[in-house]
Amino acid sequence: MSATTSGDTQKRKFTIHYQDGTEDHLFRASEPYLAALKGARSEVDPNGYTDSETAKQENSARLYLREIGTRTLYVYKVWTWTQQSACPECGSRRVYRRKMKSPPYRCPACEAEFDEPADAADVDQESDLPEWLSDSDDDNIxxxxxxxxxxxxxxEGEQFDKSR
Structure with missing residues (x-):
């Protein structure tokens, strides 16, 4: 019986394919879905939305990804929002909502589980952003x-950059 670890996963290369046939950005990810999340963060402005459901309805976009070396396009509906939640235990802004477990929220920094996250503006903690981003005035995730x-x-007739 062999166990699969994250180190065994081969990274694939994806690029954003625009409707006019041009391509931009290069994302490395093990799955197209993960590349779509990276593409969403680079292409879709949160526009002030602070929760996922409202952003999904009001701020979504269609994203086309092409895997480098193929003609296959992966099509995603993507949306972004500004993270306004924080862990009530450690103040980390990287909390996430779980769909199947209770309590519904979890903090990967301190592994706390809770019913409702704290408002990031009310948490008096150091920013948990990487050091190279912490000097920024905008510490939103x-x-x-x-x-x-x-x-x-x-x-078939459409050209794209095959050199990537």
Whole structure:
């Protein structure tokens, strides 16, 4: 019986494919979904939305990813929001909502579990952003979510940068 670890997963390369046939950005991820989350953070402005559900309805966009070396396009509906939640135990802003477990929120920094996160503005803690980002005036973390809409192929006549 062999166990699969995260180190065994081969990183694949994806690029954002625009409707005019141009491509930009290069994302390395083990799955197209993870590349879509990275693409959402780089392409979709949170526009002041602070919760996932409102952003999904009001601020979503369609994102096309092409896996480098193929003509396959992965199509996602993506949306972003500004993370306003914090862990009530340690103040980390990297809390996430779980869909299947109770209590619904968890902090990966201190592993605390709780029913409701604290408001980030009320937490008097050091920012848990990486040092290279901590000097920034805007210490907001952008949350992102994606829903797969399917796969298609780049049209035969359309050119794209094959050198990547």
């Amino acid at each position: 952008t949350g992102a979510e994606a829903t797969g809409l399917g796969k298609s192929k780049v049209p």
